[in-house]
Amino acid sequence: MDTRAAIVDAARKSFAARGYDKTSMRGVAREAGVDPALVHHYFDGKAALFAETMAVPVNPAELIERVLEGGTERLGWRLVETFLTVWEPPERREALVALVRSAMTSEEAARMLREFLGREVFGRLASAAGAEDAQLRGALAASQMIGVVIARYVVRVPGLTDASRGELVERLGPVLQGYLVDGPVRPE
Amino acid sequence: MDTRAAIVDAARKSFAARGYDKTSMRGVAREAGVDPALVHHYFDGKAALFAETMAVPVNPAELIERVLEGGTERLGWRLVETFLTVWEPPERREALVALVRSAMTSEEAARMLREFLGREVFGRLASAAGAEDAQLRGALAASQMIGVVIARYVVRVPGLTDASRGELVERLGPVLQGYLVDGPVRPE
Numbered sequence: 001m002d003t004r005a006a007i008v009d010a011a012r013k014s015f016a017a018r019g020y021d022k023t024s025m026r027g028v029a030r031e032a033g034v035d036p037a038l039v040h041h042y043f044d045g046k047a048a049l050f051a052e053t054m055a056v057p058v059n060p061a062e063l064i065e066r067v068l069e070g071g072t073e074r075l076g077w078r079l080v081e082t083f084l085t086v087w088e089p090p091e092r093r094e095a096l097v098a099l100v101r102s103a104m105t106s107e108e109a110a111r112m113l114r115e116f117l118g119r120e121v122f123g124r125l126a127s128a129a130g131a132e133d134a135q136l137r138g139a140l141a142a143s144q145m146i147g148v149v150i151a152r153y154v155v156r157v158p159g160l161t162d163a164s165r166g167e168l169v170e171r172l173g174p175v176l177q178g179y180l181v182d183g184p185v186r187p188e
Numbered sequence: 189m190d191t192r193a194a195i196v197d198a199a200r201k202s203f204a205a206r207g208y209d210k211t212s213m214r215g216v217a218r219e220a221g222v223d224p225a226l227v228h229h230y231f232d233g234k235a236a237l238f239a240e241t242m243a244v245p246v247n248p249a250e251l252i253e254r255v256l257e258g259g260t261e262r263l264g265w266r267l268v269e270t271f272l273t274v275w276e277p278p279e280r281r282e283a284l285v286a287l288v289r290s291a292m293t294s295e296e297a298a299r300m301l302r303e304f305l306g307r308e309v310f311g312r313l314a315s316a317a318g319a320e321d322a323q324l325r326g327a328l329a330a331s332q333m334i335g336v337v338i339a340r341y342v343v344r345v346p347g348l349t350d351a352s353r354g355e356l357v358e359r360l361g362p363v364l365q366g367y368l369v370d371g372p373v374r375p376e
Contacts, residue, residue: 100292101292101293103342103343104288104289104292104293104338104342104343105289105292105293110342110343110344113343114343114344114345114346117343117345118345118346122345122347135346135347136347136348136351136355136359137347138347139339139345139346139347139348139351140336140347140348140359140360142335142339142345142348143332143335143336143338143339143340143345143348144331144332144335144363145335146335146338146339146343147330147331147332147333147334147335147336147338147339148328148331148335150292150331150334150335150338151327151330151331151334151335152331154291154292154298155291155292155298155301155302155305155334156298156302157302157305157306157310157327157330157331158302158306158323158327159310159323159324159325159326159327159328160324160327160328160330160331163324163327167324171324171328171367172328174366175332175363175366175367178362178363179359179363
């Protein structure tokens with residue numbers, strides 16, 4: 001096994017045994033028997049390492065950074081556009097569907113996904129929105145994005161499978177913007 | 189096996205082999221070796237029979253009817269309230285989580301759920317909204333509801349697990365109303 005593979009292997013074991021939050025780059029280095037600098041050489045942070053162990057061919061933390069750079073204006077639309085673009089290539093989608101499936105059926109995988117999403121994705125998104133109910137806002141955004149990929153790619157609900165990405169951005173953008181940035185719409 | 193159990197057993201086999209759409213009350217009666225009138229005596233339609241085979245302790249078609257009786261005004265809020273109420277009792281939730289899990293991992297279960305939701309739930313909801321893009325509207329509503337129960341009860345995303353039902357109705361109500369009844373919000 002080469003060094004990089006040994007690191008990924010040690011990371012996979014650590015995420016599974018300790019969860020996302022309690023895994024550290026340093027701990028992974030120790031378990032792989034390599035210098036911590038090497039882990040940092042191969043992987044740009046814990047999120048990148050996690051994405052690698054999950055066979056997710058994107059670094060979600062990096063994507064979120066890029067989405068957030070544009071500020072809160074039209075954040076919802078940009079988020080949907082980026083998210084759906086990530087899911088589009090069939091070979092990547094297969095890996096992502098497998099990840100979602102495992103989170104549905106294994107408590108261990110659910111915990112990893114939960115901690116990872118909370119720290120790297122929705123936490124950042126919600127704190128960018130800066131509201132006091134940031135956690136709920138982030139979670140609502142999460143629920144819509146989880147739901148749309150499950151309905152579109154796993155359960156394959158007609159209407160969603162054949163909608164274009166542009167159509168979905170138009171419908172979902174304002175909803176995500178509402179969850180993350182604007183206040184809840186109060187019934188009259 | 190008593191007659192009722194024989195009917196449920198034949199129905200389960202038929203839904204699995206033929207899917208939801210191609211299963212009929214008459215066909216189930218034939219396979220169970222009973223008079224069709226008996227099937228109708230025990231089950232108020234195919235949706236009720238399906239719910240029984242899935243160990244879902246509610247009849248979704250009946251609930252949707254009740255939600256729709258109030259007309260389109262505040263339909264989104266009523267739908268969320270009803271839906272979350274159905275998921276609340278822990279013993280019922282267990283059966284529903286099992287159903288969602290199986291749809292995530294078995295193409296056969298996904299197909300049944302897809303056909304069932306399309307015909308009995310979202311089709312009715314969307315055609316009540318009466319728009320030409322009814323199928324997409326229904327599917328978007330479905331995606332948010334699927335996402336919220338997965339995030340709340342399966343992946344257990346913090347923020348959603350501890351939100352009260354009232355809080356979720358307030359946040360999700362206007363979104364469902366937007367998907368089903370009001371037009372898509374156009375970005376300025």
